[in-house]
Every structure is written in structure tokens, then in C-alpha cells.
Amino acid sequence: MIGVFVGSLLGAMAFGMPIAFALLVSSVVLMYFLGIFDSQIIAQNLISGADNFPLMAIPFFMLAGEAMNRGGLSRRIVDMAMTMVGHIKGGLGYVAIIAAVLFASLSGSAVADTAALGAILIPMMSKAGYNVNRSSGLIAAGGIIAPIIPPSIGFIIFGVASGVSITKLFMAGVVPGVLLAVGLTVTWAFIARRDNVAVKPRASVKEILIALRQGIWALFLPVIIIGGLKFGLFTPTEAAVVAAVYALFVGLVIYREMKVSDLYDVFVHAGKMTSVVMFLVAAALVSSWLITVANLPGQVIGLLDPFLDHPFLLLIMINLLVIVVGTAMDMTPTILILTPVLMPLVKAAGIDPVYFGVLFILNNAIGLLTPPVGTVLNVMCGISKISMEDIMKGVWPFLLVEVVVLVLLILFPSLVTVPLGWLTS
16 A cells, blocks of 8 residues: 555656646545545545645745845845855854844745745855855755744644644754854854955954844844744744735835835745645645555554664654655655554654654755755756756765754753743743
8 A cells, every 4th residue: 555655656757747637636646545445535635635724924034035135124124134254264254153043034945945045045156256166055054944933834744744833843952053153154164264265354343233223124033933932922823924014114115225116026936836745745645645644654564563662763763765755756755645544653652743843844854955855955056057966066064064963952852842931931
């Protein structure tokens, strides 16, 4: 049964079929195999898959990210980081890391953040003499902080698919996200010493204060989101609405870089990105229903039964599986396909679902940097106009340090669970 499902899914993808349609094809094949084919089941599960209140956070965070880029919030974040560390050797790299963390706390989308940051910084880094391959690799590696630091679209999808509290997932992602940023900073500090690049003159106190004053409105947004979630002022879905309205207000009224006439394009672009994700979610939930009906989780538990008494070994096995799957499949379908299969295993082994969710999403985020699919890598290749081979030369040190962070979280669960207790208390 597992062979029928996986074989039909990979077969459809091998023919070049989009993943959402490949999921529907594999569902139909599995239904025929089980002898329960009914087109109404597909239609009902497609509708119910998308008709989910927590998923409403996705279009609003997409809208917030689009408004942030169009309304000038993104550029001011970069300018603010530039005045602080632009004068240091390799300063533009540190700017990229700081901006990646701030961007991550605004939109939650690795692809959107990478595209916005790359479009701003790659021309600047190239002009200053930075190695384009390494610069592109750094920005791509910084982009995958977005699925870890709240508000994370990956956590939203995982929370819906697993039934785990999205608010707790958001809070649990803060420290791992910071660890990723620290790891990238240390790695860049070693790498940047080899480049003979131009550095910007040290900004005066007045210039720093001006940059902070102009960027303060952008910095308020993550404070509002995390503070509101911690103190129970709103749910993650409501936080997405707050973020979208705030970003639109700042872009239209405060910075005035976005005009009312721009709103149509902003909404259409956000709507197109949302439709891709939501149709994928709906199609995957058809598969999830069939996976449950076919009792595939029970069969997987039977296969991995020897590891249930050894949670550490089980986590290693699961993470190795996700790394392999991540090289061939994008983040969202991986989450939606594997979550209903793996969660019964995790619960049977007594592993904290929130802790597992952080490891699972971080592993999937790392998959965005692994070829041949590597969505974030492909985005950066397009922005930097370099080949996949070239960007892999630049990204591997940063990819390695992010894998090290994943291993540390597996070895020391308290890095997630202890800060989670502080943030939710």
C-alpha cells in the first residue's frame, strides 16, 4: 500500500506534473487500490481541506509581506542595519543576516524574504567587490530563517495538519531562529576575511538615529505580533490580519511609498501566491484523509516499532528521512504528506509534539537549500544570474552550519523546551 501511494506520487512528478495535481493522482490511484473510489470524496476533501480557519493566516501574512516590500519597510530595515554594521569588514554580509532575521519576523515566507533581500543586497554586494557566489549563498541561507521565527507559514501548515498549537510553535521557534542567525554570523566572520572588499564609512550618530527613526515603524511589527501572541491578545490568524493592516497603513500613510493605485497589484500578487499554497494544502489533505483510511501511519509504526523505545534514535531516523525527501520535494507538500504519517510515531514514542514540530520545520527549511528542487536556491540563482553549481559553491558552509544547529537541537532538547516555557509563562 505504501508502495502504491509513493510510486504513483513519484511517477506523476516524474512526468512533470505539478505537485498538487500529483497528490490528487496518487489519491485516485490509492482509492482504486482500496476499492473505494468516489469523486465526491475528492471534492469534499478538497473543499474541507481549504475551509480551515487557521489557514486564513496564510493569505494575510502573504499580503503583509507584499505590502512590506512595496511600502518601503524592507528597504528601511536594510538601511538601518547598514548604518550599524556597514563599516565593518564584510559588513554587507552582516547586514544581510540582520535583515534576514527582521524580514523573517515580518512575513514568514522563505521564498518571499529571499527574493526581497536578494534584490536589494546582491547589486550592492557585487558593486562592493563581494564574491557573488558566497553572497548569494549567505542570503539564501538567511532566507530559511523565515520558516523558523514567528510568524512562520510552515508552522501554520504543520499546526493545522498535526493539531499542535500554532501559538506554541511560534514561541518555540524564537531561540532556534536566533541560533541560526548566530551560526551564520560566525561562519561569515571566517569567510569574509578572505574577500578584499570596499567597506562603507562609519555612520555618524546622527545618521544612525535617522535610520532608526525611519525604521522604527518596521521594527514595531514583530513586537506587536510576538507580544500579542504571548499575552493572548489575538490568535495567530488574527495576528496575520493585524500584520497586514499594519504594513498597509505604514506603507500608505507613514512612509507614503505605496499609493492607493498600487493596492490592486499588491492584492493580486498576494492572492496568486496564496492560491498556489492553498490549492497545494487542499490537495494534500485529500491524500491525508486517504492515508488515515488506509492506516498507513499504523504500517509505518509497525516498520519502525523497534525505535519506539528509543526516542533519540527515532528522531535521527525521521530527520534522515526528511533530509532525503527534502532534496526532491518542496517544503509545503513534504509537511502535508509526512505529518499525518509521522505524528502517530512521535506521540507513541512520547516525544513532545511542539519540540518535534520545530525540528521537522527546520529540517524542511534546510531542504529549501538542497538541490535539485531547492526552491530558495532557484530564486537566488534567478536574482544573482548564476548557475545552480555556482550557488552551491557559495552556500555549502552556511548549509553545513544550519545542519549543525539541527543536530544541536536534537542533542539538547532544552534549547527549545526551556525557552518555550519562559515565553509562554
